[in-house]
Structures are given as structure tokens and as C-alpha cells.
Amino acid sequence: MSGIDTLFPRPECGARDLADAGTWIQRSEKMTRYMAIPFAPFPIPALGPAGETWCAPNSSRYEIMRLVAGAKDTIRITRSVPPVPVSAAERDSIIASFEAKGPTGLDFGRIPRTKPVIDRITVDEQGRAWIRRTNAQGAVAFDIYGSDGRLMATADLGPHRSPSFLPFMVRGDNVYMVVLDEDDVQHVARFQIEHR
Numbered sequence: 001m002s003g004i005d006t007l008f009p010r011p012e013c014g015a016r017d018l019a020d021a022g023t024w025i026q027r028s029e030k031m032t033r034y035m036a037i038p039f040a041p042f043p044i045p046a047l048g049p050a051g052e053t054w055c056a057p058n059s060s061r062y063e064i065m066r067l068v069a070g071a072k073d074t075i076r077i078t079r080s081v082p083p084v085p086v087s088a089a090e091r092d093s094i095i096a097s098f099e100a101k102g103p104t105g106l107d108f109g110r111i112p113r114t115k116p117v118i119d120r121i122t123v124d125e126q127g128r129a130w131i132r133r134t135n136a137q138g139a140v141a142f143d144i145y146g147s148d149g150r151l152m153a154t155a156d157l158g159p160h161r162s163p164s165f166l167p168f169m170v171r172g173d174n175v176y177m178v179v180l181d182e183d184d185v186q187h188v189a190r191f192q193i194e195h196r
Helices: 017-022 088-098
Strands: 023-027 033-038 046-047 053-056 065-069 075-078 120-124 129-134 140-145 151-156 168-171 174-180 186-192
Touching: 023 053, 046 129, 065 129, 088 186, 120 168, 129 168
Parallel strands: none
Antiparallel strands: 023 033, 046 053, 053 065, 065 075, 120 129, 129 140, 140 151, 168 174, 174 186
């Protein structure tokens, strides 16, 4: 009557220290409170359809790996991407939102000066990795890599806005995601992939 784990262990991606470094930890006699530091780098893993793991060990640099449990070979992709600075207005807005109810004692000097290079990794049903990032103009862009690590395309979201935590899915030649209108109202949008 003992349980048997039927799932294979996922390869580790990045160091746990990175997650701790990107967190404010406040302790009192009664509780411990953890808060993510805005724009702090973190590891980003994504599971693919064949059980492979695509990951960015540290979102502050453009480095992506494709890992397969038990395999010795790893696909590693690196690229030079200009960093996007955190604006003074964004920084002030973050501080104001945390301190809206009074001083928090948080060390706001730990907020990075630049945004993470990679926002999110999504793997579609064909095993292609969609690397979401913010380009130098502040717009959302996706670098699409095949399962062999070859860059297939880069897609720009154009004028559409979509926070990285909102759903994003690729099915066949259709991309489904939640976008915001000018009033920040969420809408589900479908984009079609054009092959050229």
C-alpha cells in the first residue's frame, strides 16, 4: 500500500539562490512574509510535449536550454539582447503601491535598474519554444525556436498589450492570448500564424 512515483524527475533549471535573491522576506514573531521583488530575475521553466524542459536559468540574460531527463546533450541558445531599463515612473509607481498603507521597511534599492530579458517561455504542441521578451521599444516580441534549437521566426505583438502572467496558448497555426484594450479591459484574441 505504498505510493510509487510514476513521474520522472524534471531536470533542475537555474539556482534556488536566484529566487531567494529576488524576494523580500519580512519576519515577525507571528509570521514570515514573502514578496517578489518587481523586475528581479528568476529561473523560468516550461515543459514540452515530449517531456523535455525548456528553461532560462536566469531571466536577466538571454540564455535558454532544452533539457531531456537522462540525456547528456543539452541544447543551449544564447543571444545578445539590449536591456530594457525600468523607468523612473515605473519605479515610483511600484514604491507607491507598496507604501500606500504606510511605510513597509522594504529595501527598494533591491529593485533592478533593468527588466528581465525573458518574460516567459511557452512550448506549443509541436515542441516549439516561444520565448516572450520585451524589445527595446517596449513592445512584446516572441522568438520561436524549433525542437532542434534553431530560430524559426521572431514575431512582434505590435500595438497590443498583454501582461506576461495572462494566458498564452498556441494550437496549430493559431495563437490565443489575453490582450488589454485602451481601458485595460481583458479580451481573448486569436492571431493566425502566416508562413512565408
